[in-house]
Amino acid sequence: MKIKSAEFVISNTDYTKCPVTKEPEYAFIGRSNVGKSSLINMLTDRTKLAKTSGKPGKTQLINHFHINKEWYLVDLPGYGWAQVSKKLKEEWSVMIKQYLLQRENLVNIFVLIDSRIPPQKIDLEFIQWVGENGLPISIIFTKADKTGNRKIITNIANFKNTLKKTWDQLPPSFVSSSAQKIGQDEILGYIDQINSK
Numbered sequence: 001m002k003i004k005s006a007e008f009v010i011s012n013t014d015y016t017k018c019p020v021t022k023e024p025e026y027a028f029i030g031r032s033n034v035g036k037s038s039l040i041n042m043l044t045d046r047t048k049l050a051k052t053s054g055k056p057g058k059t060q061l062i063n064h065f066h067i068n069k070e071w072y073l074v075d076l077p078g079y080g081w082a083q084v085s086k087k088l089k090e091e092w093s094v095m096i097k098q099y100l101l102q103r104e105n106l107v108n109i110f111v112l113i114d115s116r117i118p119p120q121k122i123d124l125e126f127i128q129w130v131g132e133n134g135l136p137i138s139i140i141f142t143k144a145d146k147t148g149n150r151k152i153i154t155n156i157a158n159f160k161n162t163l164k165k166t167w168d169q170l171p172p173s174f175v176s177s178s179a180q181k182i183g184q185d186e187i188l189g190y191i192d193q194i195n196s197k
């Protein structure tokens, strides 16, 4: 897929105020600092479409971008800020879970996992929740600058093996590096495939 246009549409805290559309929508989510903004910029060939890491505790928003005037890319606020208050964590949880459960045109949730670190409980718990609710999911292992790197291969294998304990069939997964521009064709190709169904 060639990116012809990528436009910011709206930021929301409430899923009911998201754009009214029947076009397919793809959400991107992960632990804060997982490389989500960099990935969104890399995928869309833009340098500043998504803003890279802010400070913990800033307003958490559901950000809609319209791509090629055909589908929506949604940048969801990251989870896992250590310093964030319980209240903010609860607000995040309510907002995100409502959006994910209620948004009718949502066709896939890309959950981003940092390939440079071993499996994290918070990621596994989030993926578990997505699976239990029967939501469409794919995984993107980020920051795989050197795909042959033994540590990265081990981390990805460990993550998949951990998931295998509870998943009969593993969700589709991709490997990406925004620094090395790895994964763009595969991820956009996957979106294309779903869009053309």
Ligand code: GDP
Pocket: 030, 031, 032, 033, 034, 035, 036, 037, 038, 039, 051, 052, 053, 054, 078, 142, 143, 144, 145, 176, 177, 178, 179, 180
């Ligand atoms: P976000 O908080 O998930 O949106 O993450 P950002 O995109 O802001 O990235 C967090 C940090 O990871 C920044 O310092 C980025 O430069 C770095 N980063 C993001 N993607 C990559 C990548 O593919 N490779 C490397 N080496 N670093 C990355």
